[in-house]
Amino acid sequence: MDPNIxxxxxxxxxxxxxxAYQALAADTGPVGNTPLRRRxxxxxxxxxxxxxQTGSSAGGRG
Structure with missing residues (x-):
């Protein structure tokens, strides 16, 4: 597999x-945010x- 891809x-x-995170954070009510949470x-x-797959731990624990 090409690592650049x-x-x-x-x-x-x-x-x-x-x-998606920003959209969920901007959502002001509990109704209708289920699709955002699932996404x-x-x-x-x-x-x-x-x-x-890339061996990257950027922004995470690895």
Whole structure:
């Protein structure tokens, strides 16, 4: 696997995660935020998986 592709995938996943987190943080009410929480959970799993593939521990415990 080309490490540059994984690195680009990881960078994109982290940007998407940050946007989802900010959207959830900006949400003012408990109603209707379930899709945001689910998206953040899926993205968190993706970021962890990609970090393990690249051996990156940036922003995490490794």
């Amino acid at each position: 994984v690195t680009e995938d990881l960078a994109q996943a982290e940007r998407t995660w940050k946007a 953040l959970l899926r993205l968190s799993t993706l970021v962890v998986r990609l970090r393990r």
